[in-house]
Amino acid sequence: MNLHRDHIAGALIAAIGAFAVAMGQSYGFGDLHNIGSGFFPVVLGVGMILLGIAMAVWPQRSITGLVAHHKIGAPDWRAAAAITSGVALFILLANSAGLAPAIFACVFASALGTSRTRLKEAFLLALGVTVFGVLLFAYGLKVPFPILTGVLN
Amino acid sequence: MESSFAGLAHGFEVALQWHNLIWCFAGVIVGNMVGVLPGMGVLSTISILLPLTFSMPPVAALLMLSGIYYGAQYGGAICSILLNLPCHPPHAVTCLDGYPMTKQGRGGVALGITMLAAMVGAAFGIGQMMVLAPYIASIAFKFGPQEICALMLLGLLAGSTLAKGSPIKGVSMTLFGILLSLAGTDINTGNERFTFGYIELSDGFELVAISLGLFGIAEFLKSVNSVAPTGARSVKLGVRDLRPTRADLRQGLPPILRGTIIGSLCSLIPGTGPTIASFIAYAMEKKISKSPERFGYGAIEGVAAPEASTHSAVQGDFIPTMSLGIPGDAVMALLLGALMIHGIQPGPRLIVEQPDIFWGLIASFWIGNLILVFLNVPLIGIWVKLLMVPYRYLYPTALFFVCIGVFATRNEMFDVAATLGFGAFGYLLLQLGFEPAPILLGFVLGPRLEENFRRSLLLSRGDLATFIDRPISAVFIGLCVLLLLAQAFAAYRKMRAPVRVPMSAFE
Numbered sequence: 117m118n119l120h121r122d123h124i125a126g127a128l129i130a131a132i133g134a135f136a137v138a139m140g141q142s143y144g145f146g147d148l149h150n151i152g153s154g155f156f157p158v159v160l161g162v163g164m165i166l167l168g169i170a171m172a173v174w175p176q177r178s179i180t181g182l183v184a185h186h187k188i189g190a191p192d193w194r195a196a197a198a199i200t201s202g203v204a205l206f207i208l209l210a211n212s213a214g215l216a217p218a219i220f221a222c223v224f225a226s227a228l229g230t231s232r233t234r235l236k237e238a239f240l241l242a243l244g245v246t247v248f249g250v251l252l253f254a255y256g257l258k259v260p261f262p263i264l265t266g267v268l269n
Numbered sequence: 270m271e272s273s274f275a276g277l278a279h280g281f282e283v284a285l286q287w288h289n290l291i292w293c294f295a296g297v298i299v300g301n302m303v304g305v306l307p308g309m310g311v312l313s314t315i316s317i318l319l320p321l322t323f324s325m326p327p328v329a330a331l332l333m334l335s336g337i338y339y340g341a342q343y344g345g346a347i348c349s350i351l352l353n354l355p356c357h358p359p360h361a362v363t364c365l366d367g368y369p370m371t372k373q374g375r376g377g378v379a380l381g382i383t384m385l386a387a388m389v390g391a392a393f394g395i396g397q398m399m400v401l402a403p404y405i406a407s408i409a410f411k412f413g414p415q416e417i418c419a420l421m422l423l424g425l426l427a428g429s430t431l432a433k434g435s436p437i438k439g440v441s442m443t444l445f446g447i448l449l450s451l452a453g454t455d456i457n458t459g460n461e462r463f464t465f466g467y468i469e470l471s472d473g474f475e476l477v478a479i480s481l482g483l484f485g486i487a488e489f490l491k492s493v494n495s496v497a498p499t500g501a502r503s504v505k506l507g508v509r510d511l512r513p514t515r516a517d518l519r520q521g522l523p524p525i526l527r528g529t530i531i532g533s534l535c536s537l538i539p540g541t542g543p544t545i546a547s548f549i550a551y552a553m554e555k556k557i558s559k560s561p562e563r564f565g566y567g568a569i570e571g572v573a574a575p576e577a578s579t580h581s582a583v584q585g586d587f588i589p590t591m592s593l594g595i596p597g598d599a600v601m602a603l604l605l606g607a608l609m610i611h612g613i614q615p616g617p618r619l620i621v622e623q624p625d626i627f628w629g630l631i632a633s634f635w636i637g638n639l640i641l642v643f644l645n646v647p648l649i650g651i652w653v654k655l656l657m658v659p660y661r662y663l664y665p666t667a668l669f670f671v672c673i674g675v676f677a678t679r680n681e682m683f684d685v686a687a688t689l690g691f692g693a694f695g696y697l698l699l700q701l702g703f704e705p706a707p708i709l710l711g712f713v714l715g716p717r718l719e720e721n722f723r724r725s726l727l728l729s730r731g732d733l734a735t736f737i738d739r740p741i742s743a744v745f746i747g748l749c750v751l752l753l754l755a756q757a758f759a760a761y762r763k764m765r766a767p768v769r770v771p772m773s774a775f776e
Contacts, residue, residue: 125701129441136448143460148731153460156451156719160444167441174760176435176702191700195493196693199486199668203689206672207682219669227665229493238665245666253673260680 122175130168136161195229202226215261219249273399280628283328284636292329293633296336297641303337304344305652307356308496308660309667311341312706313488315603316480317667320674327611328625332633334607338600339391339583339634342543343641346383346576347652351376354656359543359579362551366564366571377510378517379572380649384642385513386525386577391638393529394536394584398591399631401537402620405592409617414724415735417616419745421718424539424595426749429707431540432598436756438703446711447718449474457723469683476606477675478684479712482691483698483705484599485671489664490696496660511646517569524554524574532578536585539597543582550578584634591627593617595714599706602713609713 136157146152205221224242227233233241253259283289303314315337322330345357350367363383370379412420429439452463453473464470513521528550535546554574555564564571589595594615596602605615613623620627645652675688695705729735737743 121701125438125703128697128701129445132445132448139463143455143462144458148726148733150731151723151726153455153458153462156722157448157462160448160451164441164444164448167437167444171435171437171441174437174764191696192490192494195490196696199489199493200689200693202665202668203486203672203685203692206669207685207689210676211682219673222669222672223665226489226668227661229489229664230661231494232659233661241662241665245669249669249673253677257677259673259677 120175123172126168126170126172128168129171130165133161133164133166133168136164192229194231198229199226210261212265214264215254215259216246216250216263218261220246273403276403276624276628277399277632279624280630280632283625283629284332284632288326289329289332289629289633290636292325292333293336293637294640296333297340297637298644300337300340300342301344301641301645301652302655304341304346304357305348305655306344306658306663307348307354307656308492309356309663310484310488311338311357312480312484312599312603313667314341315600316477316484317670317674319477319480319603319607320678322607323610323678327608327613328629330607330611331604331626331630332637334604335587335630336633336637338604339580339637340641342579342583343387343645344652346387347380347645347649348656350379350383350572351653352656359547359583360576361544362547362575363572365551366566366568369565369567370569370572373567375567378513379569380645381511381513382517382521382525382569382573383576384511384645385518385521386528386573387580388638388642389525390529390532390577390580390582391584391634394533394581395631395634395638397533397581397585398588398634402588402592402627405588406617406620409593412617412741413739414721414728415739415742416745418718418721418725419736419742419749420593421595421714421721423745423749423752424589424593424597425707425710425714425718426752427539427541428597428710429540430752430756431538431545432542432704432706433544434704435702436760439707442698442703442705442707443711446708446713447715448711449479449708450712450715451719457720467683469681474687474712475675475678475684476603476610476712477678478688479691480603480606480709481671481675482688483695483708485667486688486692487695487699487705489668490692491699492660493664511649521569521573524550524570525577527553528574528577529581531574532581532583533585535578536582536597537588539589539595542586542598543579546578546582547575550574587630590615591619591630594619594717596710599709602709606709606713 140154140157140161143154143157144152145154145158202222202225205225206218209218209221220242223245224238227238227241250263254263284293299314303309303311315334318334322334341357342359345360346363348354348356349360349363351371353364353368355361355364367379370376425443429443430436432439450473452470454461454471461471531550531553532546535541535549551571551574554570555561558564558570586597586601589597590601590605594605596605608615613626671688672685675684676682678684698705725735736746
């Protein structure tokens with residue numbers, strides 16, 4: 117049997133449900149007179165476990181009615197790497213190096229998520245957005261960051 | 270009726286104040302732009318601009334955010350008709366006959382009819398809201414916690430099963446959304462839930478972090494390499510080309526009226542928003558037409574009916590949101606979330622207690638739609654140029670706005686990291702065939718659902734039967750059961766006779 121993507125989807129939902137039930141145990145279930153903090157997590161978790169099982173047992177069918185072997189589409193690793201590092205660089209640089217390097221790194225890194233963008237294009241785009249972003253957020257909206265740590269505060 | 274006019278007069282006073290007018294104008298322009306730009310969605314745009322509105326007065330914030338929603342419908346139609354790009358789901362069906370009209374050199378007429386359809390549809394939708402919303406709210410005034418609870422259950426079920434995609438997956442996303450909303454300090458017991466020791470989580474997840482993760486970052490990840498670059502096709506259109514002939518009008522007017530009715534009916538059921546309305550309207554026109562063979566080859570009815578239904582559904586979408594505080598889709602959930610961030614409690618009391626917001630919003634609908642109609646005609650050339658902006662320049666810029674927007678919400682870098690987490694998780698969900706939109710419904714309604722459930726049981730001394738003992742609540746619960754039975758029946762039939770599934774052919 118080929119693995120249908122709904123088997124994985126069901127497993128994921130059931131796992132989240134199981135996690136909620138497990139965590140909910142410690143919050144106090146209460147009783148129906150006065151429900152505790154754990155009531156909703158446990159009830160929701162049980163619901164998700166059941167739905168997860170249902171999802172895996174009855175996978176979605178395609179239009180032709182055959183159980184289509186919906187494979188999970190190959191993830192776009194290039195885009196994932198570029199966008200993740202774009203956000204991560206923003207987080208790392210904004211506090212330590214300042215707003216301008218953070219914007220530049222974020223835009224430059226994420227722009228490289230597609231092979232259609234050349235290095236030079238990414239560089240120019242990042243430069244443009246940085247200038248615009250610094251003007252708008254540092255001078256206009258007064259976001260509490262140094263523009264360039266140690267140089268322009 | 271009379272109070273409606275008094276309310277509307279008050280609304281115009283509010284909406285015509287210059288700062289409100291400017292934000293309404295900004296909203297519809299941004300919306301129109303987003304509608305035209307391939308790859309940018311309404312949800313991601315509203316999420317990106319949400320942090321910006323936190324420093325604005327609530328009325329201005331709501332007028333602008335709503336303006337983006339209905340403004341985008343105008344832009345989306347341009348995209349579909351002139352370039353055959355279904356950038357916006359509600360306008361996907363317009364491509365079928367709109368683009369053939371463009372190829373025949375009648376693209377201008379198609380746009381002209383679209384504008385007319387938009388005006389009629391929107392006017393009907395707004396009128397319906399003026400009459401129905403206060404009426405529904407006045408009934409809901411008497412609801413106790415049991416009724417509110419049952420109604421929310423119905424709204425959440427309808428919202429997650431009637432929208433596109435598998436109902437089982439939809440409901441599981443809703444439950445996940447409610448679960449997310451529980452994170453933080455439980456206001457009733459003081460217990461911390463799902464905070465994992467992070468102080469930043471003691472107030473729960475930020476709405477902005479969730480919506481920008483799911484509809485910003487996850488969408489970028491999905492679209493970076495899949496949004497086709499638009500070729501530099503030049504479409505030259507002047508104002509004069511938009512004018513339909515008398516024959517066009519005669520042919521287009523009845524479908525516009527039928528589409529409007531379909532849209533307004535669809536908007537009243539949570540979960541069946543503009544997209545479904547436009548499909549139904551198109552299918553019906555084709556069915557009742559004397560010459561259905563023209564459809565797909567530039568039939569003007571195929572443009573008029575779905576466009577009218579979309580616009581009337583978009584305006585009608587606001588009815589349950591504003592009168593009951595129950596959003597029908599993710600866009601409405603986001604708008605409600607924005608109101609709540611401003612400290613405004615949504616629900617039946619909103620219309621009476623916040624007349625500025627409700628009537629100001631309605632007046633701004635009239636103003637905004639007028640601006641859009643008059644703006645679109647002369648600016649069509651600029652919109653067509655905007656279509657050429659490639660997505661690969663847009664998304665890195667948008668990503669930076671996402672980062673700084675989330676951060677600025679409460680000056681907390683933790684939220685930016687959380688957004689990235691939600692983005693990665695949202696991408697996984699998309700890969701597994703989930704629609705993340707119901708997460709937002711659950712997240713926004715979750716706390717009120719728990720609160721009212723707790724109160725109902727306190728009042729009934731722990732008796733669950735209280736939900737079916739009270740007549741109105743029993744009706745809502747009955748509708749929930751009916752809905753579930755209908756879904757189960759449909760699933761059973763699909764398993765038995767699996768061949769024809771018309772809607773999914775468009776997915």
